[in-house]
Amino acid sequence: MKPCPKCWGGTLSVRSGPHGPFEGCNSCAHKRNLPPDHKIETGNRASLRTPLTPGTRCPTCGKGTMVERQARFRPFVGCDRHPQCQTTAPLAPI
């Protein structure tokens, strides 16, 4: 969490707007545009539909590896850079 440099009471969060990503305060009108290639943190919360096998390079961040996770109802694979990257995909049948 980044404190707002203007009001010091709010926190900045990265959101995507019509002109690309920007950083905005949640309690005042402070806004700062970010470079178009800025990684939106919440944008990494991707649920892929394509089944992946464990060991596959994470297609969202390109750095992590998909590892098998245990869910209550169905097994799935998730990025090992969690919680920075929250990509999940169904576990491919072996």
Ligand SMILES: [Zn+2]
């Ligand atoms: Zn503020």
Ligand SMILES: [Zn+2]
């Ligand atoms: Zn990832």
